[in-house]
Amino acid sequence: MVESDTEDAEFLVRGLRRHGHVVDRVETGSAALGAYASADLVLLDLELPDLDGLEVCRRVRAAGPVPIIAVTARGTELDRVLGLQAGADDYLVKPYGFRELLARMEAVMRRVGIPAQQPPVAVAAPSVVDRSGLRIDATTRQVELDGQPVKVTRKEFDLLFILASHPDVVVPRKQLMQQVWGDVWSRRTIDTHVSSLRHKLGASDWIVTVRGIGFQFGRRG
Template identity: 65%
Template sequence: MSQRAPELPVLANAGKSWRVLVVENDAQYAESLIHGLRRHGHEVTAVERGGTALQVYGDADLVLIDLELPDLDGLEVCRAIRTVSDIPIIALTARGTELDRVLGLQAGADDYMVKPYGFRELMARMQAVMRRARPVPRTADVISHGPLTIDAGSREVSLYGRPVVVTRKEFDLLHLLASHPGSVIPRNRLMQQIWGDSWSRRTVDTHVSSLRNKLGASDWIITIRGVGFRLGNG
């Protein structure tokens, strides 16, 4: 029997908006949860299967996952994500024993809530998890490389003081390269750290090409053939 969907009280928006991936097999529960999250300004993507979650989690800021999924055990999905990503994960499940909680946390979940739960508590736990995962930016989070500036806090890029509009993955790629100036970052590390389970070798090349075009010079990202990439000087 389906669990009752959580209540949806009207809460004050904390001013933060996140991309939330909901992995939930119960259609009624998922609909109510999605509605509540969107009412509070969050962008929501919902999937029913663990395999699909492993393909799309890289575009989310936070994952809310039921452990009872039709194709994969939710614990396995948590483990698979955690091996390549530090994205915050909250398990939402009917499994409520102490052992279940321990297994969920050991599998990589940052928090664990048992159904039925209160929506107000879920929002508070989401905020707490995100505070731990995304601390207030410091000055050191702004990387300057000549005329190129990369702000990790606001996730903004500027060149000669002018904003450069980049996608989420393009920012992650550029930030990773800029965080290791002078070092060559292997292609495999880029694939694993930024795209997780993506299998296309052309994924990196496509994003590198797009960044070079947006930065106006191919020398901003140097290809080290057979190894990987490093940040250049434009």
């Protein structure tokens, strides 16, 4: 992964590792040219602090067949054409969904004959979470508070279930955005849903804002 933005890189590294990939990250084009040879696939941000990403792409492609997916905010048709002409096997414009990235990686690796990574075995999340009188049933997608039904939207349910399933974890904003909204990246969207949930549950301490990081389920029991 060639990515100069530390926050974006950390989120992607964690996600890719959860899906069984071994990930090495570098921040510059120069570092990428010294590290790509051992990779099965290169995720290349075209906005780099030292070298133009297109030039890095050309050099990597000229040296061998390692697959390259260009990942960039440059989204015009001309940008895509230049990226593909520089040697990229695929071109993904920011912002994008994590699931789309995984699908594109699998497609590129399939075309070049690299076996897909097998996801690690993980402990399944409980189908029912019951904390402090709040019952969240993932099977029926129903929420009850002290035995009384709470009407929530689909996105509100997903957001609440993720937080309540991991009460000891501060879940980063970007992770919540990816898991609940996919391609949508908006601070206002998640804040609006958190505010709505607090109102429907009758108290603000059900969901705690951890400034600069994300959110955490606030009650125990």
